[in-house]
Amino acid sequence: MPALRRSDWYDLARDLNWNLSYVTEDEAFPEVMSNNYGITPNEKWWGWDEPYKVSYREYVHNQHGKDASVYSVNSVIARSRMFEELDPGWKSAIVAHYGAIAVPEYLAGLGESRMGRFGRAAAWRNMALFGTLDETRHGQIQTYFPYTLLDKEPRMDWAHKALHTNEWGAIAARHLFDDMFTANDAVSTAIQLTFTFETGFTNLQFLGMAADAMEVGDLDFGALISSIQTDESRHAQQGEPTVKILVENGYADVAQRLVDHMFWRSWHVFALLTGLSMDYYTPLEHRSHSFKEFMQEWIVKQFLDQFRDFGLEPSWYWESHFLPELDWYHHALHLGVWFWRPTVWWNPDAGVSPAEREWLEEKYPGWNDTFGVYWDTIGDNLRRGEETKTLPETFPMVCNMCQIPVVTPAGFRAGKLESPEPQIHIHEGRQYVFCSEPCKWVFQLNPARFAGHTSVVDRFLGGEIQPPTIPGALEWMGLSPEEMGQDATNYAWAFEGFEAPGAAAS
Amino acid sequence: MTPDATTKMVGPVIRGADAEMAEAIIEAIEIDNPDKEIVVDDRRGYIRVSCPGECRITRQTLSEVLDHDVDISEIEPALSAFAGRIRMTDDAIVWYLERED
Numbered sequence: 001m002p003a004l005r006r007s008d009w010y011d012l013a014r015d016l017n018w019n020l021s022y023v024t025e026d027e028a029f030p031e032v033m034s035n036n037y038g039i040t041p042n043e044k045w046w047g048w049d050e051p052y053k054v055s056y057r058e059y060v061h062n063q064h065g066k067d068a069s070v071y072s073v074n075s076v077i078a079r080s081r082m083f084e085e086l087d088p089g090w091k092s093a094i095v096a097h098y099g100a101i102a103v104p105e106y107l108a109g110l111g112e113s114r115m116g117r118f119g120r121a122a123a124w125r126n127m128a129l130f131g132t133l134d135e136t137r138h139g140q141i142q143t144y145f146p147y148t149l150l151d152k153e154p155r156m157d158w159a160h161k162a163l164h165t166n167e168w169g170a171i172a173a174r175h176l177f178d179d180m181f182t183a184n185d186a187v188s189t190a191i192q193l194t195f196t197f198e199t200g201f202t203n204l205q206f207l208g209m210a211a212d213a214m215e216v217g218d219l220d221f222g223a224l225i226s227s228i229q230t231d232e233s234r235h236a237q238q239g240e241p242t243v244k245i246l247v248e249n250g251y252a253d254v255a256q257r258l259v260d261h262m263f264w265r266s267w268h269v270f271a272l273l274t275g276l277s278m279d280y281y282t283p284l285e286h287r288s289h290s291f292k293e294f295m296q297e298w299i300v301k302q303f304l305d306q307f308r309d310f311g312l313e314p315s316w317y318w319e320s321h322f323l324p325e326l327d328w329y330h331h332a333l334h335l336g337v338w339f340w341r342p343t344v345w346w347n348p349d350a351g352v353s354p355a356e357r358e359w360l361e362e363k364y365p366g367w368n369d370t371f372g373v374y375w376d377t378i379g380d381n382l383r384r385g386e387e388t389k390t391l392p393e394t395f396p397m398v399c400n401m402c403q404i405p406v407v408t409p410a411g412f413r414a415g416k417l418e419s420p421e422p423q424i425h426i427h428e429g430r431q432y433v434f435c436s437e438p439c440k441w442v443f444q445l446n447p448a449r450f451a452g453h454t455s456v457v458d459r460f461l462g463g464e465i466q467p468p469t470i471p472g473a474l475e476w477m478g479l480s481p482e483e484m485g486q487d488a489t490n491y492a493w494a495f496e497g498f499e500a501p502g503a504a505a506s
Numbered sequence: 507m508t509p510d511a512t513t514k515m516v517g518p519v520i521r522g523a524d525a526e527m528a529e530a531i532i533e534a535i536e537i538d539n540p541d542k543e544i545v546v547d548d549r550r551g552y553i554r555v556s557c558p559g560e561c562r563i564t565r566q567t568l569s570e571v572l573d574h575d576v577d578i579s580e581i582e583p584a585l586s587a588f589a590g591r592i593r594m595t596d597d598a599i600v601w602y603l604e605r606e607d
Contacts, residue, residue, distance in 0.1 A: 005596045006579075051592050058579040066583050069523075203587050207519065210551035210586075214522055222551050226521045229586040240591065288549055302589045305514055309591060309605045 006055055013055075014126040017046045034118035034186040039249045048121035048245060052237040059130055063137065066227050073223040074145060082220065083152050087286075088488040089349030090216050093277035095155050096346040097205070097221075098146040099162035100169065100273050104177045106139030107163075111181025111189045115238065118186040124238060128186075131194070131235035138228050145224055155483055158345040165478030168343060168456045169272070172403035175453065176269050180262060187242060191255055192262035195239025198232045200303040201266040205274045206232070208294040212278065215286035243310050252311055259307060260315040261445060264438040267299075267322065268329075268402040275330025276337060279360070280351030281488070290363040292326050300326075317438045324416045325436075327364060331371045332410035339378075340392050340405075341485040342474055349488035350375070353496045370414040382494040392470060397422060398455040400432040401439035408435060427451055515545065515556035516590025516601040518563075518581075522551045526572075527584040531555065534567040538598075552586055560602040561590070 020028055025042050039045065054062075077083075083091075112135050115128035146156035162170045181193045206229040213222030246255040271291075278291040289297070300323075304314060315322070338348045352360070352375045360367040381389040396405040399422075412420035423434040427447050434440040443450050456473075459465055465476045474484060517535065520528045532555055536544050539557050547554040555561070565578045578599060590601040 007596050051594065053594050054579055054582070058577065058582075062579065062582045069583070073523075203519075207552045207586055210522070211549040212551070214550035219523075223523045226523055226551060226586050227583070230521060230583055233585055233587045234582060237592065288551075305589070305603055306591065309603050311605075 006053070006058075010053065010055065014123050015046075016122045017043075019043075029118055029120060032185060033114065034120060035188060036120065037187065037246065037251050037254045039245065039251065042120055044249060045120035045124075045245055046122075048119075048124045048241045050123060050127050050237055051240055052234050054130060054234060059133075063133070063231075066230065067137070067141070070141065070223050070227045074148060074220055077220050078148055082217070083149055086216065086218055087283040088347065089281040089283060089351060090218065090286075091153060092346040092349055092488050093209070093281040094218070094221050095146075095153060095158065096273060096277065096281075096344070097209070097225075098142060098156060098159035099345050100173050101205075102139060102142035102146070102159040103163035104173060105135050105142055107177055107182050108193065109135035109139060111135075111184065111193055112235070114181075114184075115186045115189055119190070119238075120187065124190075124241070127235060127238050131238065134231035134235050137231065141224065141228070145220065155345055158483075161478070162345060166456070167345060167477040167479065168398065168403070168405075169345075171456060172269060172272070175403045176265050179265065179449070188258055190238045190242035191246075191258040194236045195243060195307075196259050196262040197266050198236035199239055199306060200263065200299055201270050202232055203229065203298045203302075204270055204294055205277075208274065208289070208291075208298065209277060211288045212282045212286060215288055216283060217286075240310070243307075243312070247311055255310070256312050256315075257445065259312060260317075261442050263315060264317065264322070264442060265402060267325075268404055268435075268439075271325070271330040272333050272337075272404055276334045276348070279330065279363075280334050280356075281349045284351075284353075284356050284359055287359070291330060292363065295326055315438075317441070321436060321438055325411075328370070328411050328414040328416050329407070331360075331364070331367065332407035332414075333404065335371065335374055335410065336396060336405050336407055338487070339390065340396070341487065342391070342470075342479065343477060344485040345479065345483055347485050347488040350378075350491075350493050352379075353493040356493070366414070371410070374410075379494040382491050383498055387491075394470070395457055395460060395473065397433050398457045399435035399439050400453070400455055400458075401434055401443050401450065403455055404435065406433065406435045513558050514590070514603050515558060516603055517554070517556040517561035517588065518585055518599075518601065519587035519589070520553045520555065521584045521586045522549070522553055524584040527581070528553050530568060530571045531563065531581065531584065533571045534563050535561060537567050537571070538562045538564050554589070556589060557601075560600060562598055562600045564598045566597065 109132050112128050112131035116125050116132050119125040119128050143159050146159035149156045163174060180197060181189050184192065206225040210222045210226040243255045246252065275291045278294065337344060338350055341348045357368060357372055378390050398405050406422045408417055408422050409420040411417040423437055423440045425432045425434060425440050425443065432443065434443065454462065460468060460473060465473050518531060520531055522528065532546055535555055539562055542557040545556045565576065569575050578597065581599065588601050590603045593600045593602065
């Protein structure tokens, strides 16, 4: 045990602020790197005090132990048949996870290191240094684990590849993460990445899926992602003191807007990634909760309590848009992802066998009438041997904010939207299409930030993708025929409870 | 609304893969919060331990339960998340919420 208690020296060691004399404050902390939102002079930020404290010595000790534990599990399992015996839908969930998450973790390290330099208090910069090391760990470990599975599943290389391609989901992830931290200033990053995204949403994918992983028997993945989240829960605490300084200086409206902006964007990407994994890809017998139930536990209850404790309130869209979408949005995305399955790097599991449909109806009353009917038609086509009718010949509209296909007709049919039409907005002569009012609202908060981006469909229609065909677009997305998604169970679900094809003739 | 929805529960969410520490934290929290009803929700991948309003764990109790000295910071590898806000000293961690409505 050290001779001194941590509190005896902690503030002195980590709170080394000083007044600048060789350069101006603006030169040392340019607005583009660190927006002070009008809170000057910089001394007003020096009261920044992280609630979750760690010294460098403690950090190194803990991180060493975490890695030793997680890599041991990976090493023990490496020569087993555990992966081969996993359910095909679950394998899809983790192939999707690694592609969507591994490189963004590395990018989050850029955001953390920006706070490590441009955070407006020494204590904050100290915490962000630990955050930088954390995210470096997450990037490395989530490229290494899939690397160890390459001989069993070649598409594990999408852990490294996905974010370097123009695959549409990768574009959606890049657009979100660029907005949140790669191209964000330090103050906004603390509120949007650490407070909104990490205190709120990452728990869904990293702990909700850890619960499912332990049920499924995927110890490797479960041990990995739950360990990562122990880092997140610490460095996410950079959000609270930043929110407090904004609120104490009369800028609660700024904090609220930053949270509202990133909450909505995070929700849409997690509906796409976690929603499909939990409610369709995880084997039925191992589902611990539905996606909606996890959302209610981690977001609607836990995260809401936290941000209300600072005097913030649920966003203007909470009751009108967010809560209703919990019942339909990810179901609509799942239909689309399955139908456009050649455009993703994993094998979408339809997850609509008779027993699974019963579960969906129980968890989402009315599912059979709203979404089941689409699957009835798809199943009929497959049973008639008309697979081509279940594959795309063109592309859907894509939202100019979240970069996710527009699924408003399904929301309208589910009785949750007043119109099946998307939101249209004209800005400086260009027409933008949005999937929802909140996506349009985020655009209008800062049009200059978003206006220049072109969606996959904009690029397709603009002639950037040649030849302008489905195969041309798939090649542009970086998907070889071997990599394109296929139904995870080779349509077994469509024949459950029906005679197998050819059986009648035998 | 159900009673669960109106009561603000706070406390740690412990990593399920760390069984010994998880059991020790639960036991220590039961000792350190004697007047509170402790709710333990075991999801295997994670274990949510909750108290209404405020939840405390001390270094001394955790050391006694584990039967060896620990720093309070050694909880971190097991602390995947938490409900409420956190306050940390040399000797204790407290999870809490202030707003009552």
